[in-house]
Amino acid sequence: MKLKTILMGTAVAGFGSVATAQEMANDMTLVSWGGAYQSSQQKAYAEPYMEMNPDVSITWDESSPEAVAKLRAMNEAGNVTWDLVDVVAADAIRLCDEGLAMEIDADEILAEGDDGSSAEDDFGDLLVSDCFIPQIVYSITAAYRPDRLPEGAPAPDSICALFDTETYPGKRALEQRPINNVEWALLCDGVAKDDIYDVLETEEGQDRAFAKLDTIKDDVIWWSAAAEPPQLLADGEIVMGSSYNGRWFSAIEEQDQPFEMLWDAQVFDLDGWIIPAGLPDDRLARVLDFVNFATDTQRLADQAAYISYGPARQSSAPLVGDHAELGIPMGPHMPTAPENSKNVFVYNYSWWADYRDDLDSKFQAWLAQ
Template sequence: MAARSVAKAPQPRPKPNVRMSDALKLVSWGGAYQHSQDKAYVDPYVARNRGLNVSWDSDSPNAVSVLRKGDATARSWDLVDVVAADAIRLCEGGQAERIDFDRILAPAPDGTPPSADFGKFLINDCFVPQIAYSTTIGYRTDLVGRQRPGSICDIFDLRRFPGKRALEKRPINNMEWALLCDGVPESRLYEVLATRRGQDRALAKLDTIKNHVIWWSAGAETPQLLADGEVVMGSAYNGRLFSLIADYGLPVDILWDRQVIDLDGWIIPKGLPADRKARVLDFLYFATDAQRLADQAQYIAYGPARRSSATLVGRHKDLGVDMKRHIPTGQGNFATAMLYNYDFWAEHRSAIDSRFSAWLKR
């Protein structure tokens, strides 16, 4: 994602006509991700708003059920971090506010409207994306031979890259990669995958490596298999692969071709009192500008969701590595990226899951 200009501080958001609340309750995931949010934009926002009390609830995994229940816990939440699929459910269910992005968010440093700067990552009217993460391929540089993988289709090339692979034990991503590597153009990918014949075609392609696959269900499995040398390559979350490379110094590299991007970001719960909503909008304007999203990548290997953030990404605060090389939206990494198809999998997931499970047992 190429940036359009050198960043400069955005104009401050005009103060609302109502008094802003002196407290802000944020909901996120805990751990390293929440820490990255704290350091990148909560701490600097609090420094500009003395007396503001920001608190966290690390309950994002249960956000949909809590907000749909609408109990005292839900009513205490001001801004909630969710994955994109949950944002779609909450928006369709009426538990999340609809947002005029170009009115409430900061423009890019060169004045590009937020809607253009976020682009296709604005998946609906309720969701403000913060980060892009991906499922992609990691491989052992010392086990693949002189010629390193350069295409997603190298997963299926047992002659040039012999050895075990690790793939997630579900059809998502695997079916898309199989069809692409069987010659289906990306423009027709989901048209073909929606048909029984297309599903047969994807499974037939996966048949060619089935006996060489270790299937994983937990995100930690492929990194461990790579670390132990039990597989030469495997699909994994990009942040897990970054840890193998940067934290542990293992001979692992990332194949970014046809990485499948997913998103995480904010939703505003429906029905906030005016003073709390005013505070939320003021915080969102600050926390999702180009510089703040770029700053988050200094703490964790996720890509900022704005195009204008790309060249602003610096080095990891603790490890000192250039994070542009290690994030899904980094220059050179994003060229063939595919955005997770939320609508397709919402409609077809159940049927394709059944077919995939039956195929695994054959």
């Protein structure tokens, strides 16, 4: 097996030290999302790696939002110029299905946890696809502005406040896609959390979700970029909205916006790496060496110093420290913190892989009505 020899090369090299047994390319193109997230990766993974390997140069490409399409186009053209691509879990599943991402064996290519647990155990359920190397847990969660609530209204403590336009009049911002919204709709329509996907599988269940969304349709501003809701909330355009928890964190802590988080029924989602399929040996060797380093326990914990996303390894959680600039402890801002994750919704990837096309066309038709 070709892969195995490479892996042994990496294993011999161990963490950090430059592998000499296997020829490695010195240039690497990493693809990520840009902004604060990419700079957290640069500081936590790339800079220490380049310090240890001074010959290596890393090019960043901010193409993750279009990664799926671009990777397919590159693959068809037979010229994949990317070495490592940061994508959300749902895209990783799609890329894996399309044969555009390389299948990996977590125990073989990823480092063991600091506590000695195998990579597979350490990442646990987060290995949602055969091609996916998880990095962070983020969540889609709600936030509101206490100063814009009507007089006497209690501070919202449930996600269903989104659907309660009587107590909390005003616009709310939701993501323009069915995922998350239909689950929240059913949850607030009285469906038990564990039954949601069973209900959604039926025609009546889907109608029920859209009927619930209908009740707030006129009050919703649909967003497609996660930066929009914090902006809308800051402008006073909306009273509450959903976005990534890291966006809310940076608005609240870094920009001193008067927002409050509404952690109830936050939806966990994952982001991580995939390795494009069909890389030449020397580039693959370099990428595997980098990935092994960049996803070890310490590196994942380090990233949390720059952005409020939870490390995907269980063994990283105790190592999460303070924010690099603000100096505040990051632990309580993680979506995975016990205080925040009292009521968490776990999003079912394989279910959505099947139903995404169908529900999306229904959602679009519903929007257009």
